[in-house]
Amino acid sequence: MIRAAPAVDKLSCEVNPMRKLRLFASAVTALSILASTPAFAAGKTDFKVCWTIYAGWMPWGEAKTQGIVTKWAKKYGINIDVVQLNDYIESINQYTAGKFDGCGMTNMDALTIPAAGGVDSTALIVGDYSNGNDGVLIKGKGKKITDLKGQSINLVELSVSHYLLARALESAGMSERDVKTVNTSDADISAAFATPTVKQAVTWNPMLADLKAQPDVTEVFDSTKIPGEIMDMMVVNTKTLADNPALGKALTGAWFEMLALMKANNASSTAALTSMAKASGTDLAGYKGQLATTALFYTPKDALAFATSPSLPQTMTRVAKFSFDHGLLGQGAPNPDAVGMAFDKGVIVGSKSNVKLRFDPTYVRMAADGKL
Structure with missing residues (x-):
């Protein structure tokens, strides 16, 4: 269906x-x-x-x-x-x-x-x-894509962020069935990521640059990995x-x-x-x-x-x-x-x-x- x-x-x-x-x-x-x-x-x-x-x-x-x-x-x-x-x-x-x-x-x-x-x-x-304008973020140092398994991920659903997430999961032998997406507008993504309950997010610049510059945030995947x-x-x-x-x-x-x-x-x-x-x-x-x-x-x-x-x-x-x-x-x-x-x-x-x-x-x- x-x-x-x-x-x-x-x-x-x-x-x-x-x-x-x-x-x-x-x-x-x-x-x-x-x-x-x-x-x-x-x-x-x-x-x-x-x-x-x-x-x-x-x-x-x-x-x-x-x-x-x-x-x-x-x-x-x-x-x-x-x-x-x-x-x-x-x-x-x-x-x-x-x-x-x-x-x-x-x-x-x-x-x-x-x-x-x-x-x-x-x-x-x-x-x-996009050559780095879009990225997948996880709170914490030394994180990997596999750390997304079983987690909720905030992003604009059905956007290029959603596409980037699918490609990231695929690169680690995973799929969207391994995660839960939470639809979050681009206007709200920064505020959501600032809350303790949101630990994963996918977004694009300029929000991406601001979020990944925060302490203890790892960018586990970005659009440089899928050039073109x-x-x-x-x-x-x-x-x-x-x-x-x-x-x-x-x-x-x-x-x-x-x-x-x-x-x-x-x-x-x-x-x-x-x-x-x-x-x-x-x-x-x-x-x-x-x-x-x-x-x-x-x-x-x-x-x-x-x-x-x-x-x-x-x-x-x-x-x-x-x-x-x-x-x-x-x-x-x-x-x-x-x-x-x-x-x-x-x-x-x-x-x-x-x-x-x-x-x-x-x-x-x-x-x-x-x-x-």
């Missing part, structure tokens, strides 16, 4: 600065949104993409502020409005409903919300992956992209110009990073700390290597299985292959007749080849 995901309004919350609620949502919700989705018109000149506060997505806001997005849009004769929203899940819901042409989201959410809901979506840019599995992406509507390749070219060009500026190590890059730090509710040192555990692909070449890696289909197969096991592909999904996913060189994982999520490196490859 498939366990249905809770309703989105029970899981989503307004994104606090420096915090991004990276949740899965039910396909049922996505399908209800899809029912009112307008047709995507070909030959458009005006586009909108959205993003929410998180270390790996701050460049979108700064690229708008710097005029970089406008410059690249004008190069291709279009207009692109880059909009910051305050609620992560709501941003994906609005994208799914057709109110935005693109949206920043994780690989898991791209699969379980728009793709599972029937909206054919393309990962235009895989911008980064928790990705942050710019996802666009596949039909819109096919009808309007200028959108893909402009967004990709703007993104990598912004990242080159961040990496320039000069006064301009410091100013840009300081601006992003302020926008995310921290200082320059704090934002650099967040970037240190975020594996950003600063060059098109690096992003292309990741997007065309043979390990990417394997990773998404694992994500699809987790999603199916937790009822996140919809109650009608017969197996983890219900939603097809397409990758470089014609590789397809899952249903070939229902491909709804595409990792298409076309535009990143153009950037890498200097053809934008």
